[in-house]
Amino acid sequence: MNDKLSTKLGLWLCRIGFHKYRVIEVKFGFGTAGKVETVECERCGEVTTRRAK
Numbered sequence: 001m002n003d004k005l006s007t008k009l010g011l012w013l014c015r016i017g018f019h020k021y022r023v024i025e026v027k028f029g030f031g032t033a034g035k036v037e038t039v040e041c042e043r044c045g046e047v048t049t050r051r052a053k
Contacts, residue, residue: 011043011044013043019044020042022040024039025037034051035051035052036050036051037051
């Protein structure tokens, strides 16, 4: 019962925009390019890129 509730709550959080990301790949650049990370949500599987600071 607790696992089902936890899974449903996690997916609900993803739906409203609170993902649990893990870093898959990091690319480094010079100048304005900076560092770019490819991340994946552990709960829903969404893959996206973001500029790291």
